[in-house]
Amino acid sequence: MTSSTSASDRHPMTGNEMSGESAGGMERHQYDVVVIGAGGAGLRSAIAAHDAGAKVAIVCKSLLGKAHTVMAEGGIAASMGNVYPEDNWEVHFRDTMRGGKMLNNWRMAQLHAQEAPERVMELEDWGALFDRTDDGLISQRDFGGHKYARLAHVGDRTGLEMIRTLQQRAVQLGIDVFMECTITDVMLDKGAGDPKVSGAFGYWRETGRFILFEAPSVILATGGIGKSFKVTSNSWEYTGDGHALAMRAGASLINMEFVQFHPTGMVWPPSVKGLLVTESVRGDGGILRNSEGKRFMFDYIPEFFKAETADTIEEADRWYDDKTNNRRPPELLPRDEVARAINSEIKAGRGTPHGGIFLDIASRRTPEFIRKRLPSMYHQFKELADVDITAEPMEIGPTCHYVMGGVEVDADTQESGVTGLYAVGECSGGMHGSNRLGGNSLGDLLVFGKRAGEAATAYTNSLGASLPKVDEADVKAAQASALAPFEVEGGENPYTIQSDLQQSMNDLVGIIRTGAELEESLTEIEAFKERAKRMVVEGHRQYNPGWHLAIDLRNMLIVSECIAKAALARQESRGGHTRDDFPGPNAEWGTKNLVVNLNAAGTGVDLHEKPLPVMPDELKKYFETPAAPPPVEPVETKES
């Protein structure tokens, strides 16, 4: 690596200019579309924008190919009908809406169900190697909340296959990638009319130098917020950057009270607490038992899913081989139901030695089957916990996994309330309502990634030569703000504040919530915000994780406040939001979303209610009772 080079001589990996001659040590780039994030959503958006003719840049905090999409295990839900020909988008749409307890944006759920199959086929065109059916088609597996076996998969490492395929496609197309580069501000042109996006400002993690992208369209694809919780399946990157960037730019977020706690995370050893154990374990026959050996899920079948869930062990066990005459095992209820049930069992004192519940596939399937179908789970438990899952049960418990809430966007284009600002994937909101079905995330990334990339390009093209301008005063302010933690004397270590925030969110805004605890959490968040003003970092700007955390922590704080505030306001229990003081859903709350914005002073969060978009009659018919259609039962019983 060279430390001083000419402006055109870029670092071969990162594209970093490393030039001391750039004005103010800051480099500038011009693009039609800038995508922030290089997971499935970011890569798919960038490919779509490129295909639509845009000059596009991908900016990501990690190396290319490391985003959290690699952690997705189960598969991509798409009604391709390869295993059950009866499956179609209408059934998938219905499953998605019911899984989200009808709080989904119906249009997003519809588009997702309609377009997911073709998005999966595209991956195959680009080199993905999915598992096959006997006929040589893409195989599809069972998952919680999905009526038919529907998840296109590669063993239990589907996310890795997806990200590698998209990464290789983006490289093939020659899309510019700025790796290990963090965006801290979306730039706005606040001239005539409403504010419009004019670019994005950030810094190279490697050198600490600033970088400015001038671009009329910015697509946020930054993923989730899990790092605000202590027990999480999410990595360090998931600090709510897109959520916070959007809010600071003036966009609103919806559904922030809905956080998905995945029922099955590892509980031991402590260092991997929260690490995901795929739902495929249950899809492939695994069951949940408490310390008394009881298969307890039969005690937790809610009214809403009674008609389609087996109520005896015998029927549940028959379902794996005969789906025509039997109903689904309760272990395959949607994630919110299973997570709550596990939580109740542990609270009632029927937990395992390490405070979890047993997930048992060893007594139900052969070692060969388990190793073939769940290779990375086998590996993960063997390497990290010394547990052989073909011989003994796993210990698992709920872990913060996914946020249903996110930037409020237009369903067809993914544009936020701010002109030129788009959000896609986990950082957008609406698609999954109050609870996401497993397998619907990967499809979400692909379907709406493509839509956002195309819409952002069309918008940029519509501007012609009159591009929004970056205000140099805003650039100065962004620089000052990023460097502030170096200016403090005798302040607090950001790692300590982060750790305290994670504990607080886990304790007070976790899987079961009460009004009093949520109020307490808001008080604590205010205190964290005060402490964060006095954060100090040691060392200098080159690859300094302490500084990076200090910057990300501001996003974690504002997003945490959104979650706590919305959770306090919603006085009911629905999907990923459970209130001990308001058990059960409330019909009136089922008609509205909660929307949050940054307040006028920029110091906190304002909240208001908004009516849910009304579903047109031709879609409503899928939810009429009692003949809840489409009632077609599978006629084939092929193993997927």
Next chain:
Amino acid sequence: MAYRLKMRIWRGDKDGGALGDYDVEVSEGEVVLDAIHRVQATQAGDLAVRWNCKAGKCGSCSAEVNGKPRLMCMCRLSDFDEEETITVTPMRSFPVIRDLVTDVSFNYEKAKELPSFSPPPRDADNKRRMQQIDVERGQEFRKCIECFLCQNTCHVVRDHEENKKAFAGPRFFLRYAELDMHPLDTNDRRELAQDAAGLGMCNITKCCTEVCPEGIKITDNAIIPMKERVADKKFDPLVWLGNKIGVRNKDNEGRTEL
């Protein structure tokens, strides 16, 4: 169960550095990356280290632990004696950026040189058909998490910086093999693998296979079969004669040579 672990961690940048001594509390079930994180959170806030998933799935936290190329997140402290000092250094084959973070751009450059998958049109019903047994060969190679430990270990570049230009390394031989064995790919990449990617420079010492955290049999299942495919094409006397006299003017099995 907690105890004090003695660690030596390399600190420095491209201009040089040294091993620093640390004494950090660790507990049962932890891995080397946990210890590094605790040093970072309590003693050295600016200690640079790459990591993401902490579950052996993303391949970010590659380093050398007591001289062995490992993922720090899959390196359990229980495999070491409690009294033993654990030494962590950055991957040796790549230039250091800072502390444990290295410049792995070599790999991203090599990825760009590789011609991508090129399928025929879909079937009439808009689907594609492949048999499970045929995709499984490629699936093994696609388990690769791009930790680049194989690239770091391969002595062709580890000890010979000058070879980097002409040598793509084990990770990309995997990719060549994956595409060559893909049931639907329409390109013949054998010449390219041999000449441009430097497959011939590999003398199958299997060091790459040994360090692969995914247990991919890089040498046996990818490199050796690729070498055989190249040899069939280049050195089989009958194929050579057939090509020479025009009976068999191409040996691309219906594929397009790149």
